[in-house]
Amino acid sequence: MTAPGSTVDLRSDTVTKPTPAMRAAIAAAEVGDDVFGDDPTVDALQQRIAELTGQEAALFMASGTQSNLCSLLAHCGRGDEYIVGQQAHCYRYEGGGGAALGGIQPQPLAQRADGSLDLAEVEAAIKPDDNHFARSRLLCLENTWNGHALAPSYIESAAALAHRHGLALHLDGARLFNAAVALGVPLRDLARHADSVSVCFSKGLGAPVGSALCGSRELVARAHRVRKMVGGGMRQVGLLAAAALHALDHHVERLADDHRLARQLADGLEGLPGIRVTSAQTNIVFAEVAGGRGPALLAHLASRGVLATGLIGLRFVTHLGVDDAGIARAIAAAREFALSNSSE
Numbered sequence: 001m002t003a004p005g006s007t008v009d010l011r012s013d014t015v016t017k018p019t020p021a022m023r024a025a026i027a028a029a030e031v032g033d034d035v036f037g038d039d040p041t042v043d044a045l046q047q048r049i050a051e052l053t054g055q056e057a058a059l060f061m062a063s064g065t066q067s068n069l070c071s072l073l074a075h076c077g078r079g080d081e082y083i084v085g086q087q088a089h090c091y092r093y094e095g096g097g098g099a100a101l102g103g104i105q106p107q108p109l110a111q112r113a114d115g116s117l118d119l120a121e122v123e124a125a126i127k128p129d130d131n132h133f134a135r136s137r138l139l140c141l142e143n144t145w146n147g148h149a150l151a152p153s154y155i156e157s158a159a160a161l162a163h164r165h166g167l168a169l170h171l172d173g174a175r176l177f178n179a180a181v182a183l184g185v186p187l188r189d190l191a192r193h194a195d196s197v198s199v200c201f202s203k204g205l206g207a208p209v210g211s212a213l214c215g216s217r218e219l220v221a222r223a224h225r226v227r228k229m230v231g232g233g234m235r236q237v238g239l240l241a242a243a244a245l246h247a248l249d250h251h252v253e254r255l256a257d258d259h260r261l262a263r264q265l266a267d268g269l270e271g272l273p274g275i276r277v278t279s280a281q282t283n284i285v286f287a288e289v290a291g292g293r294g295p296a297l298l299a300h301l302a303s304r305g306v307l308a309t310g311l312i313g314l315r316f317v318t319h320l321g322v323d324d325a326g327i328a329r330a331i332a333a334a335r336e337f338a339l340s341n342s343s344e
């Protein structure tokens, strides 16, 4: 229950803090030196997430960014290229790591409103085998993208297209569990057609740290070497893997609550004067405020103990630290702002 003086933090689902039960799981974890391959809890997590994604193997990663980077460098060599959405995380928000560290050229394409790429445009962007061109090696998709879930049939078609042209498919599934819960399909159905899949434990699943890269044994072995190069070999990291395992046991089904609360927030904002909800999918709501008053709304919300971000439109993300009372407070504060502005 959101207490009166507390903060309702809707900036991201990364702000979740480990629950007491998760902390107990961390405290009880058996650990070893994972660089020696000696950590049984890491091994258990890697096996579990590989099974859940329908892939052969998996590797624990420090972050989603590290996971995507290791995947890019495992799939592509210098001078190769990856085809990717213009607004995709692994193109736009990862510091240009693939280019800086791997000499890999992105070929960005405009995305549709749901984050998908038009597969005819992807096919047209694949470069012929000719020495004028970078070698097109990889297609990257993101699920969910800004909360939008891509369906299994789309991912299967994208994989088939990539494979027909000798490309691999990487799926940035930082929030793939949100997609699975929203679509009511097993995670495996969204993941098994890809050649590599990255999932985050530190977003809606509520673990403090960590992601996993899943794929064939061979791909994961290559990514393991890259992870070492970028300084990602960690020692008694079973402490973190235990949190992720706890999240897989206890925090997957409950993502439906986050989706319900995001819907509730969108319904509460929709129809307030001067505020327009532009997207409300899974656990992420975007809104625009008329007259460039987005920053003013953010400031007003903050004065009422409600935090959101304004980097790309106003964004509100629900997660396990947010409840009905918190959403009610966010809606009340937005209404207060909208009504006082409309009567000026």
Ligand SMILES: *Cc1c(COP(=O)(O)O)cnc(C)c1O
Binding pocket: 062, 063, 064, 065, 066, 068, 089, 090, 142, 144, 172, 173, 174, 175, 200, 202, 211
């Ligand atoms: C958050 C996110 C990442 C990166 O994860 P970090 O752990 O923050 O590095 C990658 N892709 C998508 C789609 C994300 O939302």
